[in-house]
Amino acid sequence: MSEDILDHEIISSLRTIGKSSPKKDFFGDLLKIFERQGYDLIEGIREANQQKNLNMLFHSAHKLKGSSKCIGAAKLTSYCKELQNLSENTEYPLQRCLELEESILESFRLSLKELKSIHLQ
Numbered sequence: 001m002s003e004d005i006l007d008h009e010i011i012s013s014l015r016t017i018g019k020s021s022p023k024k025d026f027f028g029d030l031l032k033i034f035e036r037q038g039y040d041l042i043e044g045i046r047e048a049n050q051q052k053n054l055n056m057l058f059h060s061a062h063k064l065k066g067s068s069k070c071i072g073a074a075k076l077t078s079y080c081k082e083l084q085n086l087s088e089n090t091e092y093p094l095q096r097c098l099e100l101e102e103s104i105l106e107s108f109r110l111s112l113k114e115l116k117s118i119h120l121q
Contacts, residue, residue, distance in 0.1 A: 010072035073111035
């Protein structure tokens with residue numbers, strides 16, 4: 001299941017980097033930052049959709065896309081990329097943006113669960 005959700009090459013690289021890091025729990029620290037910032041950015045996406053603010057939507061989707069890519073949350077990255085692309089349109093495709101908002105939240109939660117499980121291994 002996690003093969004579709006996560007990019008295991010990125011995760012493996014992060015874990016390798018973590019082994020040589022002076023920080024005790026490099027990967028765990030990254031997960032905490034990803035979780036905290038992720039929920040904030042998803043809230044930004046929700047607010048942007050409510051306000052129909054394409055600029056805010058673009059920036060929140062772009063930031064979450066970057067974070068999710070860096071930590072290996074592949075499916076989440078894909079949803080964020082689609083939302084970011086939609087936000088560049090002059091017309092606001094509200095229904096699709098709302099659908100993506102829900103998909104992003106669901107994918108974020110699932111990615112976080114899978115990443116935490118990997119972290120405990």
